[in-house]
Amino acid sequence: TSEQSLVGRHALVTAGPTVEPLDPVRFISNHSSGKQGYAIAEALAALGARVTLVSGPVSIPAPRGVTCVKVQTAEEMLAACEQALPADIAVCTAAVSDWRASVPAGRKIKKTGDGPPALNLVENPDILATLCHHARRPRLVVGFAAETDDVRENALAKRQRKGCDWLVANDVRRGVFGADRNLVSLIDGSGIETWPEMDKSAVAGKLAERIAETFRSSTA
Ligand code: C5P
Known part of the structure; x- marks a missing residue:
């Protein structure tokens, strides 16, 4: 039935921020709430689907029936993702810190x-790009992109650059971090489609349904 159309599939989802220590008490991170990824x-x-959720520190509970692996840093997140392979599907929603301290100080600075x-x-490391070019690349890899300007152009370029199959562009002009609603466009190989603003849970349901459709219409 369409309700159970991802039975037998393994999905890897990254969510939340990463936290990169500067010293034992300080860190670099961001405001990602994890809401969209958890949804x-x-x-x-x-x-x-059997779901492995690799998550940075967030304040929301893991959904029932999902295997949640909690991590702190980008390097730990990448290792946990590679550990979770093989997967049929990867959805990278995590707001991975672009940088970390080259050597975190052992004592408080x-x-x-x-x-x-x-x-x-x-x-x-770029976790999304790494998964896209991995020897055990999931069949469908979905990236996210928070954009404030030229959403369409930036998103199309980012899909190419990362090597993912689909890219979900968030329009973050009105602030999406921590919010319950989201305005997104889905870019696949054939074009861009903008969805109406809706709850993050509705975005998640629509995306999951699209993923299920893709697997339904293929033979493997
Ligand atoms: O390049 P940018 O950070 O805008 O790309 C966003 C997408 O790439 C998201 O899907 C995010 O989860 C993923 N990403 C990642 N590892 C990074 C940076 C971004 O997986 N180091």
């Missing part, structure tokens, strides 16, 4: 009176 994990599970310390940052 997608729940919606995929509701269609019968002190004020010296000589001005602020220099932060030596290095780039984090």
Whole structure:
């Protein structure tokens, strides 16, 4: 039945922020609430998928029936994702910190009176791009992109750059972090489709249904 159309499929979902330590008490992170990713994990599970949710620190509970792996850093998130493979589907909603301290200080960084310390940052791995180019690449990889300007152009370019099958562009001009509603466009190989503004749970349901359709209409 269409209700259970993802039975036998394994879906990997990333969600929430990552937290990158600077020293034992300080970190770099962002305002991601995890709401959209958690809703997608729940919606995929509701269609019968086995779901592994790899999540940074958030304040919401893991959906019932979903295996939740909690991580802190981008490197831990990537390792947990690779550990979860093989998967048929990957949906990367996590707001991964672009940078981390090259070497987190072992002790609390002190004020010296000589001005602020220099932060030596290095780039984090791109989890979405890594999954897209992985030897065990999931058949369907979906990325997210928070855009404030030129949503369409940026999203089309980002889909190409990352190598994902679908890209969901969030229009974040009116602030989406922590909100319950979302305005998104779905970009696939054949074009862009803008959905009306709706609850994040409705976005999740519609996306999960689209994913199920894709797997229904293919033979494997
Ligand atoms: O490049 P940008 O951060 O805008 O791309 C957003 C998409 O890439 C999201 O799907 C996000 O989860 C993913 N991403 C990732 N690892 C990163 C940066 C972004 O998986 N280091």
